[in-house]
Amino acid sequence: MAIIEVVNVDKIYNDSEVKVTALSNINLTIEKGEFTAIVGPSGSGKTTLLNLLGGLDSPTNGKIRVGDVWLNELKGSKLIDFRLRNIGFVFQSYNLIPVLTAGENVELIMQLQGVSARVRKQVAADMLVKVGLADRFASRPAKLSGGQQQRVAVARALASKPQFILADEPTANLDGKSAENLLQIMEHLNRNEGVTFIFSTHDQRVMNRARRVILLEDGRIKSDTLQ
Amino acid sequence: MLLSLSWRNVWRNPTRSMVVVVAVALGLWGGVTTMALINGWVKQRIADSIQNEISHIQIHNPEFLLNEEVDKTFNFDSVAQALSSADGIVGLSGRLKVFAMAQTDRANSGLVVLGVKPNSERSVSGIPNKLIMGSFLEGDFKTPSIVLGKKAAEELKLVNYELTDSIAQKLSAMELRLGEQIQPLVGRRIRTRSSFMNALRAELEPALFNHYSETLADSCASFRLNGPVVLTFQTPAGELHSAMFRVRGIYRTSNTAFDARMAYVNFENLALAANINPNYVHEVALLCKDNTSVVSIAQTLSTTYQNLKVRRWDEISPEIALYAAFGDFMGLIYIVIILFALAFGIINTMMMNVLERYREFGMLMAIGMNRLRVYSMIMMESVFLTLTGGVVGIVFSIVFIKIFAQTGFDFSMWAEGFEAIGYSSVVYPDITLANYVLVTILVTATGVLASLWPARRALKLNPMQALRVE
Numbered sequence: 001m002a003i004i005e006v007v008n009v010d011k012i013y014n015d016s017e018v019k020v021t022a023l024s025n026i027n028l029t030i031e032k033g034e035f036t037a038i039v040g041p042s043g044s045g046k047t048t049l050l051n052l053l054g055g056l057d058s059p060t061n062g063k064i065r066v067g068d069v070w071l072n073e074l075k076g077s078k079l080i081d082f083r084l085r086n087i088g089f090v091f092q093s094y095n096l097i098p099v100l101t102a103g104e105n106v107e108l109i110m111q112l113q114g115v116s117a118r119v120r121k122q123v124a125a126d127m128l129v130k131v132g133l134a135d136r137f138a139s140r141p142a143k144l145s146g147g148q149q150q151r152v153a154v155a156r157a158l159a160s161k162p163q164f165i166l167a168d169e170p171t172a173n174l175d176g177k178s179a180e181n182l183l184q185i186m187e188h189l190n191r192n193e194g195v196t197f198i199f200s201t202h203d204q205r206v207m208n209r210a211r212r213v214i215l216l217e218d219g220r221i222k223s224d225t226l227q
Numbered sequence: 228m229l230l231s232l233s234w235r236n237v238w239r240n241p242t243r244s245m246v247v248v249v250a251v252a253l254g255l256w257g258g259v260t261t262m263a264l265i266n267g268w269v270k271q272r273i274a275d276s277i278q279n280e281i282s283h284i285q286i287h288n289p290e291f292l293l294n295e296e297v298d299k300t301f302n303f304d305s306v307a308q309a310l311s312s313a314d315g316i317v318g319l320s321g322r323l324k325v326f327a328m329a330q331t332d333r334a335n336s337g338l339v340v341l342g343v344k345p346n347s348e349r350s351v352s353g354i355p356n357k358l359i360m361g362s363f364l365e366g367d368f369k370t371p372s373i374v375l376g377k378k379a380a381e382e383l384k385l386v387n388y389e390l391t392d393s394i395a396q397k398l399s400a401m402e403l404r405l406g407e408q409i410q411p412l413v414g415r416r417i418r419t420r421s422s423f424m425n426a427l428r429a430e431l432e433p434a435l436f437n438h439y440s441e442t443l444a445d446s447c448a449s450f451r452l453n454g455p456v457v458l459t460f461q462t463p464a465g466e467l468h469s470a471m472f473r474v475r476g477i478y479r480t481s482n483t484a485f486d487a488r489m490a491y492v493n494f495e496n497l498a499l500a501a502n503i504n505p506n507y508v509h510e511v512a513l514l515c516k517d518n519t520s521v522v523s524i525a526q527t528l529s530t531t532y533q534n535l536k537v538r539r540w541d542e543i544s545p546e547i548a549l550y551a552a553f554g555d556f557m558g559l560i561y562i563v564i565i566l567f568a569l570a571f572g573i574i575n576t577m578m579m580n581v582l583e584r585y586r587e588f589g590m591l592m593a594i595g596m597n598r599l600r601v602y603s604m605i606m607m608e609s610v611f612l613t614l615t616g617g618v619v620g621i622v623f624s625i626v627f628i629k630i631f632a633q634t635g636f637d638f639s640m641w642a643e644g645f646e647a648i649g650y651s652s653v654v655y656p657d658i659t660l661a662n663y664v665l666v667t668i669l670v671t672a673t674g675v676l677a678s679l680w681p682a683r684r685a686l687k688l689n690p691m692q693a694l695r696v697e
Contacts, residue, residue, distance in 0.1 A: 056593055056691040077597050084595020091694060095590035099235035104228065111228050112595050160595070 001068075002029035003163050003196060004053060009062035011048050011219070022048040023219045026062070030164065030198060035190045037199045037210035044216040046200035047168060053198065054166045055083050067163055084112055088157030088165035092172045094149040096141040102128060102152045103137035109160045127155035131185050147178025151185060158189070164196035171203045183209050229600065233607035236580070237615070244612055247576045251569050251616025251670070252623060258565040259624035259666055262558030263656035264636060269554035271481075271651050273540075273547055278353035279480050280489075281543045282318070282512040283521045286528065289536040291509055297325055298463035300507035301535060309531070310513065315524050318350030318514035323497045325509075327460040329490070333384040333418070338490045340373075340458060342497030351514040354478050354491065361452050361476030364493050371496035373456055373472035376486025377479040385451045385474055388423035389416045394446055398439075405435050409443075420444055450477045458492075462502045470500040481651035483643075562666055566673040569613075573677035577609050581681040588685050589693025598686050605682040606675055613674030614667075621663060628656045 011023040023045045030036060038046045051057040052064060055071050064071045066086060074082050096105045106124035115123070128134055131151035133144075141149050150170060157165045167186075171179035187209055189195040199206050207213055215223040237244050277283055286306065291299035303321040310319050323342030328335060345364045349355050354374075355363035364372050380386060390412045399406025408431050417423040427440050452474055459469045472492060480486055498505040515521050521539050528537040541548035581588070588601060635653040638645060642652035 051691050054593070080592065080595055080597045083593065089590075089594055091590060093586075095586065095694070097232070097587060099239060100232060104232075108228065108232075109594055112600065156594075 003032045003067055004028075004030035004198075005065040006053070007063050007065075009052060009059040009064060011045070011052065011057070012060045021219055023052070023059070026219075026221060028214065028221065028224065030196065032163075032196055033190065033194045034212055035187065035197050035210055036212040036214065037201050037207050038214045038216060039201055039207055040216035040222075042202075045219040046216055048219075049216065050166050050168050050198070050200045054087050054089060055079050084109070084160065086163045088160055088162035090150070090153045090157050090165060090167035090170045092169040094141070094146070094153050094173075096149055096152055096156075098141050101138045101140055102133060102144065102148075102155075105141070105152055106156045106159045109156055113160060123159055124155070127159045128152070130158065130189065131155045132181075145178065147174050147181055150174060150178070150182050154182070154186060154189075158195065164198060167197060167199045169201055169203070170199065171201065171206060176205075179203065179205060229604055230607060233604050234611050236584075236604070236608050237611045239580070243576055243579070244615075247569075247572055247612055248616040248619060250572055251613055252620035254565040254569050255562075255617055255620030255666065255670065256623045256627065258558075258562040259621060259658065259662075260627060260656065261561050262662060262666075263624070263628045263658040264654055265554045265558045265561075266659075266662070267632075267636075267654045267657040268650055269550050270657050271655065272550055272649060275353075275481055275649075275651065276544060276547050277514075277518075277540050279357065280482070280485055281540050282320075282351045283515040283518070283540050284513040284525050284528065285538050285543055286511040286513070286532065287509065287536045287538075289534075292536055295324070295326065295509075297461050297501060297503070297509075300503060300509055302506055303508040303511065304506055306511060306532060306535070310511070310528075313524070313527075315516050315520040316513050317516050318347075318512075320344065320347040320351045320512045321494070321508035322348075322510045322512060323494060323501065323503060323508060325460040325497065325501055327458040327490075329379070329383060330457045330459070331383045331385060331454065334382060336379060336382045336487075338375075338379060338458070339488050340460070340490045340492055340497065342492055342494040342501075344494045348491070351512045354480070354489075357478040357480050358476045359479045360450050361474070363476050363478075364491060366475070368473065368475070370455075370471060370473045371492060371500075372475035373458070374476035374478060374491040375456070375474055376489060377450075377477055378483050378487035379490060380450050380474065380477050382487060383456065384419065385454050385456075386420070386448050387416050387418060387451055388420065388444065388447045389449060390414070390443075390447050394443075398443075402435075405431070405439060408432065408435065420448070423447065450474070452477075458490075458500075460501060464502065468500060468502070470496075472496075481646050482649035483646040484649060558662070559665070562669055566669055569616075570673050570677045573609060573613055573674065574680055576612065577605065577678055577681040578684065580608065581605065581685045585685075585688060585693050588688055589690040592688070592690040593694060601685055602678075602682045605685055606678040609678035609681070610671055610674035613670055613677065617667060617670035621666065624658075625663075628658055631656050 006026050006028045009023055009026040013020040013022055026049065038049055040046050052059055058072060069082065100108065103124045106127050107120040110120040110123060125137060128137055131154050133148060133151055136144060136148060144152065171182060174182060183205060186197055190197055199210065201207065211227050213225050213227060214221055288299045288301040307319065307321065310316055320343060325340050327338050327340045329338045359377065363374055390409060392413060395406060395409060395413045398409060411430055412426055417426055423444055424440055427443060428436055454474045456472050456474060457469055458472060459467055462468050495505060515524055525537050525539045591601065632655050635655050638652045638654065645652045
């Protein structure tokens, strides 16, 4: 069974006097272990779709299933708890907590899950090893480069043992080398550990590495290609 | 980790946090010190009242309390023996109490005259130790003795003003011109303060007069010991009787009104003059081992002596008991007002803190931090911030109060005003552990309350929108 199923999803914003249709009639499934990029020009609905998949927003019409749970059936703290245990997030601007060390940033999500301190420490160290930052456990984000910070963010997402990781423009703030390095790590995690990654991106390098590319235009899926 | 995270968040902007910490510390130091001063004043007032004025317990003929008529006495022997052997009672004095008009050659004044046995009175009252001149009814004199308060002696014009050689020499050493100008006054005895001031004004140049006249008048005042005072009072038969006494002592307490009103004479002299059976008294004053035993002793005495009226100090002088309760309440009000004002500063800092971290809160809520945890984190930050200032302020207060509890806080420049309302001008600040606990609870509560508005802002954010904030 696919880990994500999107059925007839529309997203219409009524914030201003003008209705804006951000997504229209989206239907897709994502299987476990995919390395998928959602691409498209600005305003095409990439981030909106990612927010819907992550349970940060709800569709105007249609429904989304993650694992065996329909997100529209979850509200409030149940939805927050579901995100905590099932969905990993990597943001464009890293969003690490500056007063915590790299290790503590990774540990934080496990603490929210109620994992014991001993296990947290061990898992955080393991995750940082996986992203190539074994020696930066005690470094604060300010002492890390952008690429390193984004790798900590990946480690944080991995530490929650999610069903999939949503990465919103993860390479947008990185230089070429750092972006390449990050993508290698994520691809490695995908191929060797079966971690499912879904990206929204403009970055050609991400598109080149993705094994499935979903192209959005004007809120509709224009193409869905396996590479 | 949330605790540690909250603590570290407090210090993200150290300058801003330190401003709040210092403000809270100073505010609390001021508040706690004020509380300690009020407590010290109230405690001293209560102690002075009990020691000098009303003692712990008084026993009267109930009818005496209605109009304080001189014939409403009771037999002292009927209670003295039982009371002197009772547990918890450390002092006992039987008193006669009459209202008299006192006259000297130059003035008159109303007095409450207590007829006391000096040794017994010493066991319940601190007045014998408050003498600034003379002795407390000791010695065998042909004419009966009276001890007056300083204020009463001044009102009865029993004061002389004399510039002695030794004072003049001291003044010369202090300021030569002053020493020279006051020479014509040396050795002259002047009978009123206003005349003395006029004499000074005539001799001194204006600048010196303005600077030194009050101090000089105080230094040169001396009371006329052995001066005659005629007391006129009513006898039990309803007749007016006059008797002459001579001033053998002047006392001074921190309560000017008491000093102006209360005079002490020997029990036997007053009994004889007022024609009262010397086995009878108007009042028995008792001093207990400590304040805590007063209630139970008074209860026991009330049961034992049902025909007499037994009153505790707080019943005799309810206004003093009120001061105690009111003092605590006032201290609390001060602290609450200070914390209330500080809360706005804390809210401002916390609000800036939250607004600057909008995206971070969005991220935390997106990855799964629930609203309760977000609120807890902001609340802990606010409590940490407030408590840090609170702890600094309290530690500073403890040191400050400890120092001044030894040396006292000197408000002598307002002594006249303080003493007019019965308070000492030197205050020994006093604060209890319970007060500190209360202050700490209030500080914590302020921290919690100050976090509510900023936390509400954080909780209302939409993680999706917050993540887009630059």
